[in-house]
Amino acid sequence: MIIPVRCFSCGKLIAHVYDLYEEALKKGEDSEEAFERLGIKRWCCRRMIVSHINLIDDLLKFPRLQ
Ligand SMILES: [Zn+2]
Known part of the structure; x- marks a missing residue:
């Protein structure tokens, strides 16, 4: 529905990154590079955005x- 404000597992703020991540993918940036650039390091946070x-x-x- 709406991107959760925090990661369910670790509690890191992730909602502000979702739109930036979507824009990066539309521009053709690799998913891994976009996550690194946006400061999303843990898999638990990445799965929140990817899924x-x-x-x-x-x-x-x-x-x-x-
Ligand atoms: Zn997390």
């Missing part, structure tokens, strides 16, 4: 959730 699917815009089309 996230942004569904909020799709769900807001349904009136019950507004």
